[in-house]
Amino acid sequence: MQTAVRTLGLCKQYRGKAAVDHLDMQVSQGEIYGFIGANGAGKSTTFKLLAGLARPTAGQIELFGRPMETGTAARRVGILIEDAGLYGSMSARDNCLLKARLLGLDEETRAVDRVLAQVGLDKMGKKKAKHFSMGQRRRLGLALALVGSPDLLLLDEPTNGLDPEGIRDVRLLLQQLQSERGVTILVSSHILGELEKLATCYGIIREGRMVEQITAADLAARCRDYIAIKTSDPHRAAALLEERLHLHEYTVYPEGELRLYDAADPARVNAALLEGGVAVQSIGIHRQELEDYFLQRMGAEDHV
Ligand SMILES: Nc1ncnc2c1ncn2[C@@H]1O[C@H](COP(=O)(O)OP(=O)(O)OP(=O)(O)O)[C@@H](O)[C@H]1O
Numbered sequence: 001m002q003t004a005v006r007t008l009g010l011c012k013q014y015r016g017k018a019a020v021d022h023l024d025m026q027v028s029q030g031e032i033y034g035f036i037g038a039n040g041a042g043k044s045t046t047f048k049l050l051a052g053l054a055r056p057t058a059g060q061i062e063l064f065g066r067p068m069e070t071g072t073a074a075r076r077v078g079i080l081i082e083d084a085g086l087y088g089s090m091s092a093r094d095n096c097l098l099k100a101r102l103l104g105l106d107e108e109t110r111a112v113d114r115v116l117a118q119v120g121l122d123k124m125g126k127k128k129a130k131h132f133s134m135g136q137r138r139r140l141g142l143a144l145a146l147v148g149s150p151d152l153l154l155l156d157e158p159t160n161g162l163d164p165e166g167i168r169d170v171r172l173l174l175q176q177l178q179s180e181r182g183v184t185i186l187v188s189s190h191i192l193g194e195l196e197k198l199a200t201c202y203g204i205i206r207e208g209r210m211v212e213q214i215t216a217a218d219l220a221a222r223c224r225d226y227i228a229i230k231t232s233d234p235h236r237a238a239a240l241l242e243e244r245l246h247l248h249e250y251t252v253y254p255e256g257e258l259r260l261y262d263a264a265d266p267a268r269v270n271a272a273l274l275e276g277g278v279a280v281q282s283i284g285i286h287r288q289e290l291e292d293y294f295l296q297r298m299g300a301e302d303h304v
């Protein structure tokens, strides 16, 4: 699959302080990439760099396999970031029409009306954007990002301030853009449960650096529930459970822990081990929530 976004050693410094610090990012075409990080980790700055709204201090950006030159990205990249590009004295429709003209689009009115309907702003009439509610402004920002049918969407907290219905609508819209048009979508959010419903892969950023990129499938596998067994002989315990209970998915840890990923009843596991003469110090089900996984890597414990 073609790579939609690749950065190599991407850096952005503000007054000598790194906001983005040698960031290596790779996103395949058609993915919905959940971009996760604590406040100040560098998500918005990364989006600005990718959209050509800020200039990197060092490093490279490739979009769709080509080096990005500032200014050339506009047509294929739609960005939603804070209130950028939004004119308060104009209506939603006029804001979108202006964007369409700036992109040099012909069929502008029809496309603009479709985009406004997609974000639920088709009934706003002449109301000026500065009088919009927070959620309505977000929706307008999203509409502006969608003008011109870009192949890459950079959405910085797109559901921030939206009501539950709006959040669901945005999710359905993004999924539709991905499945029908193969749009690549980078989306940041602090609502991990919401990203989880949407993202096909994740990037975790901490202090400007990429901590980990992981597909949703790998993450789900890693966060699977398991039975943790503490014993002095985990290898023997594993062999025994394979033989007696046909449990084959496990990992043995040197500290004497055996993790069983097959769904099994801990009581039966315990009984089988005792019968086989393996002394069990402790046994229990371990659940790792996705949230814990992210929080650990985001460095949240440092901020408490
Ligand atoms: N224009 C700027 N001038 C100076 N420092 C900046 C500027 N923009 C961002 N920074 C700094 O860069 C760092 C990263 O900021 P950024 O906005 O990218 O974080 P973020 O991950 O988007 O955080 P949040 O979750 O709060 O939106 C922060 O320390 C911030 O103070």
Ligand SMILES: [Mg+2]
Pocket: 043, 044, 045, 156
């Ligand atoms: Mg931000």
